[in-house]
């Protein structure tokens with residue numbers, strides 16, 4: 001196989017994965033979830049799928065991407081998704097983006113963007129705007145430091161633990 005055809009088939013594979021994510025997102029609506037679907041793939045294979053389950057499970061963090069990453073970690077028996085691609089029907093919100101960074105995902109591919117989501121009434125763009133432009137003092141939710149003398153005690157304990165698993 002030439003480099004060119006290899007590239008073309010990777011592209012084909014990702015289109016098929018995206019189709020699957022979009023199909024899942026659409027089915028999710030009929031099943032009482034939000035209109036979002038995602039999957040995690042590694043080495044050309046789908047590892048795990050996820051769809052939005054915020055209202056179904058009363059969990060505001062149960063976005064499709066987070067659900068797919070949780071399932072993928074369980075499946076691969078690891079907390080690191082290094083070497084994985086996250087394929088999602090819609091541009092990840094700041095929470096999912098941060099989760100993917102923590103999971104060390106290699107790459108993210110999305111279809112609909114934050115503006116498409118805003119048309120459907122989802123807050124992603126508002127949150128992006130907060131992170132991009134607004135100083136924390138102007139946020140609708142105050143974030144304040146309460147400085148105590150023992151504030152670094154958990155980190156001291158962590159650094160002193162010789163068998164810790166860094167992540």
Ligand SMILES: [Zn+2]
Nearest residue numbers: 063093095096
């Ligand atoms: Zn999200």
